[in-house]
Amino acid sequence: MLYYIYDGSFDGLLTCIYEAYYRKEIPEKIVSKEDYQGNLLSREIHIDTNDEKAKRVYDSIKNKISKQSLENVFYTYLAEIPDLEIWIYKYLKLGWKIGRSIDLNLTDDRVLKIHKTRLSVDRERHRMLGLIRFRLLDENIYYAPFEPQFNIVGLIAPHFAERLSDQNWIIHDVKRGIGAVYNKEEWIIRDIDLKKDMEYGDEEIRYQKLWKEYFKSIAIKNRINPRLQKSNMPMKYWRYLVEKN
């Protein structure tokens, strides 16, 4: 059993794929350092991330398979689901074999796995475009904490950079301790570590109250349907919704 162990970055994963090709090895599993627990039977190889090697794999996916596939792989990586690395590896191997028509093989398990995961990530990304709630802080910064299932903060930031381009804002992924920070010109992703609780001014509290009141008034009493509400808006997201607290 051959295990590749990498540092958990996307470049690291691409380096693993590069090494597997040039060492003519077929790894059983590709695991990030954090997730790896020793195994008596396995032979482990630690792969050091190498930008150049990663870049070559990146370009090769883009040119020899398709841009679409590259996106699929990146989204799948962002899902951060254990064991998906090996599926990415299998998917790419198939891709280099048959080229850009890979995404037509909708019944192949390798393609199916990647497409399904990509779809879930995409779905959460779209959902979050709506479910993020900004709170106005005293320093004139709009602050939005959230805990997405997948690592999507970088996927939603461009949307808000365009939409709320004249505001300072922070979208904070509390679970992962990272966030997108925007200063009316550009956004970056950085580590965020917040100790104290946020304090809101009168205006912020007023609008939160207005919104809660609106949320209550807009529901039709004869049609109350909590099951439908929960299936559209899963409860795991309620914690950061102003109207649900």
Place this chain on the structure above:
Amino acid sequence: METLDKLKILADAAKYDVSCSSSGSTRKNKKGGVGNAHTSGICHSWSDDGRCISLLKILFTNYCIYDCAYCVNRATNDLPRAAFTPDEVVKLTINFYRRNYIEGLFLSSAIYKSPNYTMELLLQTVKKLREEWKFNGYIHLKAIPGADQTLIERAGEYVDRMSVNIELPSTNGLRLLAPQKKRESIIKPMGLITSKIFQNIENKRKFKFSPSFVPAGQSTQLIVGATRDNDMNILTLSEALYKQFKLKRVYYSAYIPIASHPNLPSISGPPLLREHRIYQADWLLRFYGFKAKELLDIENPNFDEDLDPKCCWAVRNIHLFPVEVNRVDYQMLLRVPGIGMKSAKRIITARRSSNLNYEDLKKIGVVLKRAKYFITCKGKFYGIKDMREDTVKRSLIMGNIKRKNINDGEQLTIFSLYPSLILPMEENMTKITGEL
């Protein structure tokens, strides 16, 4: 009056308007402005009734000069009244938008003083939002029936979508429940908006810069179950609206008993299942290439409660089936129950690389529980031997019930949903499931 109290009253008064979509517009943000539109629309929350909240849906005022029997805001109804000022609406919209509560504004109004006076106020509000506050988010505005043509035209230049609610599907219903309203006064502004939209598309082709006019199109709403109109009346009307007025959407709202009136039906709850069936049929009209007269006719003017409209159609036309998934064209694939637009497209894509079998269809996302009676995969048929209208129909209904049983674990609720099943089919059911 505080904004909070006004919001409470005027959101409450607007909630029976079902339109919530924020799609179809590609309005961009400008430098120094706030907001943009998202082509596919974004839902921002879901209220306790499970309906999505995308736009800040409010009435400008609920003071009304009309006295329509079905409407909660009718003049003779005793309820708290309020009116916003344009500035209040603007501030609410901008502040909600900046916090990502909403995708934009849906502004409607009762008729205050006169149609023109009301339309003027609405126009003033959207103009302020767009010009003074540089708001580029989505705006859906109600065109007030009976208002001056020029007012409606000017408003159309600021907003993304406009709508005029027909509410009652027939002239007869209108006469009984809203005697002050004339059919013409509703149809006229709709026609006006449609022709302006077309003119605008033409202008955009001719000139380099042409201001857009209602880029996300026009919609309307029909009440289901307040009058004696059957499903066929409603669906034929929708079809005509889609075809002749090129509407983007027709919304349906199950009549909610909010008033008692000799001309109104007395029901305990809104006819939700009926509304659901009409929505299903509406989708069939818009995306699946069906015609209203294929789904309903004089002998069956209403939809089956037990089976969805597509299944009903397929069962009635059982002689067309089964079809071979690996060969049949897209249009026919769409007509197979259990295959939707997405799975039809996936089938077309996937069969370019290999022939599909039954297992493959499951992976692709076809609902085989329904589809199996109508398809063959590589020539093999997985349905039932006896391909007759009534047997297939019965199997389909049984399929639905079994699923419900597992989910709810309560037989009683199922039979209250499908009461017509119990009597004529009691014997058959014991035979098929053995345990009932």
